[in-house]
Amino acid sequence: MAEIKVDCTGETCPVPLVETRKALRKAKEGDIVEVTGTHPSSKKEIPMAVKALGLKLLDIKEKGGVWKIRIRR
């Protein structure tokens, strides 16, 4: 199983959401997608998209304004 990293640091709406979706589309079942970013609303909205897509949110971490979200496809 692969781990795919997506860096959206400094990006704003709607890029973190769109890049997350692109990575999830390319990922195979069981792969983990890790998204890093700084856009505050995306930290709330990526989990909403994960739920809507019926995927598993593994964890959300934030340190100094930089968040990391891990998703299992």
Added chain:
Amino acid sequence: MAEKVTIIAHSGDMDKVYSALIIGNGALAMGMEASLFFTFWGLQRLKKGGLEKGPLSKMNMLGLGKWMVKRKMKRVGVVSMERLIQDFKELGGKILACDMTMEIMGIKKEDLREDLIADYCAVGTYLSEARESKITLFI
């Protein structure tokens, strides 16, 4: 079947086309289907080289306002409309062009970004898509 968003892009104003593209991309990112129906002034933006040409809907001030807003957008990190429209296509979004507008304004297929357009159609196509959509917007 996935839930769907159908958006009419009637305005060709830069800020409104941005809204249409951002909402369309957001919908696709959240697992919905999305169709963008370009008509009237909106269709002008699908002309070759026309995507970024729209004025600002308010305070355009002969382009000065647009220039200021674009500069600010760049600083904040907003991506270009070209990037948004390419992402929209990549995520499976459908772009439709109104053929009546093409007739009225004398626009030929070869004047338009045929690489982006999935189909050329009229009100019937919009309604058959809209009636099965959860969300439909007129921008």
